[in-house]
Amino acid sequence: MKCFALALFVFLLPVAVSAADSIEGQHLANIRQATSGFVKAGEGYFSPDGRTIIYQAVPQGYPFYQIYKQPLAGGPPQLLSSGRGRTTCSFFSPDGKHIIFASSHLDPQLSETEEKERKQQADDAKSGKRRRYQWDFDPYMEIFEADLDGKHLRRLTDAKGYDAEGSYSPDGKLIVFCSDRDGDPDLYVMNADGSELRQLTNVPGYDGGPFVSPNGKWVVYRSDRKKSEMLQIHVIGIDGKNDTALTDNIGVNWAPYWHPTKPYIIWTGADHSDPKARPNYDLWLMKYEEKDGKIVPGPIERITDNPAADVLPVFSPDGKQLMWTSNRTDDHSSQLWIADFKE
Numbered sequence: 582m583k584c585f586a587l588a589l590f591v592f593l594l595p596v597a598v599s600a601a602d603s604i605e606g607q608h609l610a611n612i613r614q615a616t617s618g619f620v621k622a623g624e625g626y627f628s629p630d631g632r633t634i635i636y637q638a639v640p641q642g643y644p645f646y647q648i649y650k651q652p653l654a655g656g657p658p659q660l661l662s663s664g665r666g667r668t669t670c671s672f673f674s675p676d677g678k679h680i681i682f683a684s685s686h687l688d689p690q691l692s693e694t695e696e697k698e699r700k701q702q703a704d705d706a707k708s709g710k711r712r713r714y715q716w717d718f719d720p721y722m723e724i725f726e727a728d729l730d731g732k733h734l735r736r737l738t739d740a741k742g743y744d745a746e747g748s749y750s751p752d753g754k755l756i757v758f759c760s761d762r763d764g765d766p767d768l769y770v771m772n773a774d775g776s777e778l779r780q781l782t783n784v785p786g787y788d789g790g791p792f793v794s795p796n797g798k799w800v801v802y803r804s805d806r807k808k809s810e811m812l813q814i815h816v817i818g819i820d821g822k823n824d825t826a827l828t829d830n831i832g833v834n835w836a837p838y839w840h841p842t843k844p845y846i847i848w849t850g851a852d853h854s855d856p857k858a859r860p861n862y863d864l865w866l867m868k869y870e871e872k873d874g875k876i877v878p879g880p881i882e883r884i885t886d887n888p889a890a891d892v893l894p895v896f897s898p899d900g901k902q903l904m905w906t907s908n909r910t911d912d913h914s915s916q917l918w919i920a921d922f923k924e
């Protein structure tokens with residue numbers, strides 16, 4: 582999550598909130614909705630030139646996410662994935678010539694998988710039930726590379742189990758990703774062509790959603806190794822050394838992302854300390870320091886306070902815009918939102 586990784590949050594219906602009482606104006610301006618027309622959309626990323634976004638969305642009439650790209654200046658979204666199977670975790674290569682994403686379209690029982698999900702959704706609609714969100718670690722999920730139009734699809738991983746949550750290093754030479762090929766979800770690094778695979782973490786529990794720092798030295802990710810399903814933000818050297826927890830609370834902290842030019846890490850977090858209270862997922866910003874070969878956590882600031890869920894934040898390549906997933910929409914569907922980011 583990078584991608585929606587664990588069944589820990591529920592998109593709840595928003596309630597009225599006074600704009601005058603909101604903290605969002607401190608760092609965000611010109612907040613606007615970026616996607617529409619989908620059952621739901623989210624986990625978006627900017628192209629290297631900042632003019633296009635790539636994201637996952639559930640189209641009308643199909644039960645699973647597919648991958649789309651869309652020009653920010655206007656224009657219809659373009660389907661990039663095959664149109665079948667579960668797809669997620671798309672990302673642009675730094676040179677702007679390729680994309681990667683994870684897909685289960687090679688599932689040998691794909692028709693049965695689709696039919697099962699269609700039936701479940703139909704049953705839910707009939708009963709009025711709102712299922713708690715759950716991310717499936719699909720064992721047929723693999724990472725693929727493609728051209729910008731989704732053509733010339735090339736498989737980069739080929740192991741039994743879940744391979745997803747991939748992103749490029751800033752120089753485009755490496756891809757970091759999550760895989761459960763050794764029995765539980767850990768972080769791995771491979772060359773951009775899929776060669777020279779090496780394991781980055783090997784600790785019981787889930788490690789996922791990795792992104793390489795702008796200077797190429799660090800990987801930020803989320804982990805529930807301290808307590809199952811209670812995610813915390815970690816960083817680890819690209820060499821596998823100096824693994825450090827940046828958060829340590831009774832809550833869920835996930836979807837961390839680096840600011841491209843400033844010493845900031847942004848993520849999604851919610852307080853789970855009171856079992857009777859409704860956890861509210863908001864965006865949080867930490868100023869960190871790189872000191873003595875380690876990342877030292879600093880002050881944490883809350884960025885959003887909307888009663889809707891705000892998750893999966895990413896900065897534009899110039900750091901001037903912030904994009905995230907939220908159900909602060911009129912119809913309460915999850916869609917992508919963009920704002921100008923102010924320090």
